[in-house]
Amino acid sequence: MAASLWKSLLQTTKERILQQRRASLYVGADGYEEELIKKKLQQFAGGSINLSKVNNGIGILTLNNPKLMNAFTGTMMLELQERVTELENWKDGKGLIIHGAGNTFCSGSDLNAVKAISNSQDGINMCMFMQKTLTRLMRLPLISVALVQGKAVGGGAELTTACDFRLMTPGSEIRFVHKHMGLVPGWGGAARLVRIVGSGAALQLLSGAAKVDPERALHLGLSEETLSSSDETGALEEAQAWLSQYTEGPASVIRAVKKVVTAGRELPLEAALRTEKDIFGTVWGGPANLQALVTRPKHK
Numbered sequence: 001m002a003a004s005l006w007k008s009l010l011q012t013t014k015e016r017i018l019q020q021r022r023a024s025l026y027v028g029a030d031g032y033e034e035e036l037i038k039k040k041l042q043q044f045a046g047g048s049i050n051l052s053k054v055n056n057g058i059g060i061l062t063l064n065n066p067k068l069m070n071a072f073t074g075t076m077m078l079e080l081q082e083r084v085t086e087l088e089n090w091k092d093g094k095g096l097i098i099h100g101a102g103n104t105f106c107s108g109s110d111l112n113a114v115k116a117i118s119n120s121q122d123g124i125n126m127c128m129f130m131q132k133t134l135t136r137l138m139r140l141p142l143i144s145v146a147l148v149q150g151k152a153v154g155g156g157a158e159l160t161t162a163c164d165f166r167l168m169t170p171g172s173e174i175r176f177v178h179k180h181m182g183l184v185p186g187w188g189g190a191a192r193l194v195r196i197v198g199s200g201a202a203l204q205l206l207s208g209a210a211k212v213d214p215e216r217a218l219h220l221g222l223s224e225e226t227l228s229s230s231d232e233t234g235a236l237e238e239a240q241a242w243l244s245q246y247t248e249g250p251a252s253v254i255r256a257v258k259k260v261v262t263a264g265r266e267l268p269l270e271a272a273l274r275t276e277k278d279i280f281g282t283v284w285g286g287p288a289n290l291q292a293l294v295t296r297p298k299h300k
């Protein structure tokens, strides 16, 4: 009886949390027509977004369009949405690394596609589509890292801000070039950047369109660490080792940690406290908690 009550409470809470995570940022009332923009994006093909799930609970998401410095074609935007759905359903996942193929991160949206959809309605629909996908990415119950090798430019710089952490390799750069394109960020990058570095620094980075090297990124709190490797494989291994220090432990607990932080980051205090209580309820008396009560570890 107690076990079935516990199971049903857990299920309800899980569904509520999942619902909150999927809560729609834009809906029809906002003029958002997802099917319409998906059809448009389908016309700009090329590249891919690949996901591999390593058995230590870390997923590796690869932006794969190296001929165009991993610029996002329309089909890559659609594939990113599919991969995010896959990650939402990956119950054993604990961490995620996003990186680009060919030792560079991403040069934003594919300028060929941008040119073809330069009317304002298409632009706004693409912007809403990417904001929705990146918001879901940011809210995944996985600790996420953008591994910046080479260049993260325009939308690529915005994508790094949808991750919990950024690691940079020597010689890499993050650059919000939007001003030089007569634009501002539209994939949610400005809103997230302000929350990461503060409004003053965000204003400088966006209005100056300056190259942010690893040293400046560290100083601003935009990057956590400069890795020692600048080669593709070495940097990926280093990033995995760095992330492992935070993903060590049972998936249920690591995922709960990310969820309470997401709630604290996004919700007003009282709503965050309620969510924290709900998430606490999913781990209290759970297997990891019961095990710890038996072994009574000393936290010296």
Ligand SMILES: CCCC(=O)SCCNC(=O)CCNC(=O)[C@H](O)C(C)(C)COP(=O)(O)OP(=O)(O)OC[C@H]1O[C@@H](n2cnc3c(N)ncnc32)[C@H](O)[C@@H]1OP(=O)(O)O
Residues within 6 Å of the ligand: 067, 068, 069, 071, 107, 108, 109, 110, 111, 112, 114, 151, 153, 154, 155, 156, 177, 178, 181, 183, 184, 185, 186, 187
């Ligand atoms: C809301 C979203 C806003 C946006 O994302 S707007 C797009 C912002 N991105 C850009 O403007 C990037 C433009 N590209 C550049 O500045 C430079 O290519 C970049 C990224 C600094 C790399 O410079 P380099 O290392 O010297 O390499 P490169 O210029 O020779 O580039 C290699 C090939 O890739 C192409 N490429 C790079 N970024 C692209 C893009 N975003 N869309 C379409 N093609 C792009 C570039 O044209 C070149 O192709 P090709 O070899 O000349 O045929």
